[in-house]
Amino acid sequence: MSHEESNAPIRVMIADDHPSMRMGLVALINQQPGMTVIAEASDGEEAIEVFEDTLPDVTLMDLRMPEMGGAEAILAIRKKFPEAKIIVLSTYDWDEDIHRALQSGAASYLLKDMPIEDIAETVKLVNEGDTSLPQSVAKRLELRSQRDQITERERDVLEALIKGRSNKEIASSLSISEETVKSHLKTLFAKLRVRDRTEAAIAAIRHGIVHLD
The missing domain is CATH 1.10.10.10 (Winged helix-like DNA-binding domain superfamily/Winged helix DNA-binding domain)
Structure with a gap:
């Protein structure tokens, strides 16, 4: 799913169950140079189907969606497409959510209230193979590792x-x-x-x- 041409726009899919959030993200991503939204999904199951149909370069996936959540969808997509590059875009920075997302195969974890420039920069980095986390998110994950695990x-x-x-x-x-x-x-x-x-x-x-x- 890498680009044949280096100047081709990054093809982005957005999966979020809130139509207004999805519309806003589509508009913001489409305004960014070098990237275009090619697909949308409103829940985990639809995300799997749409991913298979469109094979986006990078997917922005909400974690909390009805029917099937983002973590389950990421697992299913990456089982079939191991090279899939998926970024979780969530309202919550809870350490268990971050851990679950990364365990399922997410390349990074972003918060919806981050500046669009930061989100776009992460899309570019993930598309290039980078899997680094924003400092605030990494800190939450570090706190989780210091806490004894809950069975x-x-x-x-x-x-x-x-x-x-x-x-x-x-x-x-x-x-x-x-x-x-x-x-x-x-x-x-x-x-x-x-x-x-x-x-x-x-x-x-x-x-x-x-x-x-």
Whole structure:
């Protein structure tokens, strides 16, 4: 998917479920010298189909979309097209989101409120094979690596806790004992460096470990 001619514009695809955001990005990218938007998608599944049809040079992919999210779409695209160059463009700089995006094969992670010049520069760099992250995003990822990792079962406990469930209700919903729930909570408090359930819930949301849908 590299250019035959060095002066050919970079062909960009934009995947975002908000029509107004998509329209704005299309207009801004088309105004940038040396790049043109050739395709759009409104969710993950459509992004996969449109990518296969158009084979863009670089894709700007939202992470949080209905039906199928950006991380799942990136995984599916890169499984079939390992050379695909995809940049996540998100509203959120939560460290778990950043980690998930990069794990799925994203080349970089940008925030929607970044200046268009910075976004365009990253599109150019990624098109050339660069996979560096903006400093602010790299910092969030570094913070995540310093925090002990949360297991899937601990995440389940956190999700139930955020919904206001008691230990007894959490135990029942996960088919584990109350003692096991208490043990998970003790471990979670230590990993998140918090003192109680309220602080744990706030930390889980702030880090993007659990999403409030």
